[in-house]
Amino acid sequence: MNAPASPHGAERTEGSSVRIGALVPLTRPGWVAAGRQLLAGLELGVREVNDAGGIAGRPLELVVRDTAADPRRAAAAVDELARLGVAALAGEYHSVVARAAATRADALGLPFLCSSAVLDALTEKPTEWVARIAPAQSHGWRFYADFLLGAGHSRIAVATEPSVYWASGSRILRDHLAPRGGTVLELDMSALAPAAVCDELADNGATALLLLVGHPEPAVSIVRSVRRDRRLAEITIGAPAGQPEFAEWATSLGDDGAAIPFLRYLPERLSPLGARVETALRERLAEAPSFVAFEGYDTVAVLADVLRSNGANRPCTGEFWPRVAVEGTRGEIRFSRRPGISVWQWAWTPVQVADRDPAATDRFRILRAR
Template identity: 85%
Template structure:
């Protein structure tokens, strides 16, 4: 005779907090600015959940672990958080790190809602344990390629560092551009100085340069070199991965930070909820919130709804991904199985291509919408 499962919340009798493990890059070589924004969104949403009564009367608690852009550190953090009894995992910005965390979460059976990483193959095989909010690279980066073509760019150089993420991005761009008459010229940043990049751009007659490299270096040095080379006065610099979104970019480059288009996972106009959250995030961060901060907020909003409806049992949480329907800051969030994607995927977050306005680098311009 089988015993029916207890109703959600029945196992919560002691008033102890419901814990969510948060994976966030907060030290170098991780992108600290992105990690701070992600954490701000996570923390704001947790505070609002608790102000509204928590989860079945129990407070929601965030247990934060710094991944520092290190896949091994992230995998170890997953094991540690599992031993602590967290109900689920949230967060991570760096795709390669998120992949390591997702693989470990899948192996041990711990639900993981990935906030911001876009690499298509978060896990090698389809998994029930992992879901993702950010649009997959194979969906977002072709939108950027369409923007390039629409702006008249067909000879596109990519300055790339060795990484699964950068290699995947270059492949997506090449596959989308080639049938449409575009050419991708790859520049290996292991072998080139920023000055040598300029020579390569001239020699290859490139009209656009995409930065598939880390920040601050070598991205900052490349931008400065190109901007100061009179031979390249007309070339467009782009950063599809979103580096110009963060205030750190503007502080590093000043006026040179403007007119560098990037992918931004926000609607053109925020909903009333999005606008309210934007105001609260701005106060928390003391600067304009990035799309990554909104991703953090939406992550907790989804997990809180799942915990209310399914309880803290990991298997129940994983089973709930296809039933989720939550109004997030950037639209209604629901998960489905998307061809070629191994995890439960929100398909899709809103996307546009934006840049910093040269007339006012603190302001963003929308250049292209999906």
């Protein structure tokens, strides 16, 4: 999807459009389901901004570029969007891709509000140009580690693939669990088949296996293998990266995909704004919206507020990020500097550990919330 999206409600505004560049994974090997949810939230946000009069009478326009989970493609898209004169960048789901985009945006002095990527080190050095709606990985994954300990799991195995994101997740879990009596055993999926994972689990006595791998593969094959191995009937499968959030998880795995705890970034109860947006997103997607769709909507809400306050020309980000105070779908959004985080961070969005209900896999159960 390389053509600019047409702004909704543009007939209500006057003058040339104000453009926001949107980075979204819309083709493989990107996680297309996540990209579709993110884009739906971004598009709904743009439609509502334009229905309310746009930015000082000018329509807001989303210029969409497909990153396909490719960091080089994302960096090239940032260069192109900068040449097109976008006022800001938004979006991206994959952390490694968002890091490439953030690095390039910082070099160009182009504001980038990252919607969904969680890697703590989104840029190598602190930047004034980049902010983030999603929580940092360390925030969510430490919460998940506490959930595991509370459920009686201290010996954890992780099935992992080579990636900065997965390596960061393993390190966060290990560093948080070790002082509390927990251990983490890494199973390298570049060297092991799913059946071999089952043998490793049976031999080392782990009570939980976490999926730090891509979807659909090898995640689906690992789940099926573990579920069918009688030696592992009592083991808990977990997915801190949130794979079970999306409908294709249930479609691929059916009942095998239930009772797999994962992280999602939603409150226990949505505000009136969140409930209204949920209804609109459900109509747009023809399925239940994920937290990623809410992240997209909130991203546009923040950028629209910034653009109204500072004008469509690129403002000095060091001045406007800390002044943001916007009602989002999941709480008031404000940005601050957090230890170890190189970008302006919303600290923090609500977080849950949830799973799909074995009695009805299209229904979620909240297991822990903050």
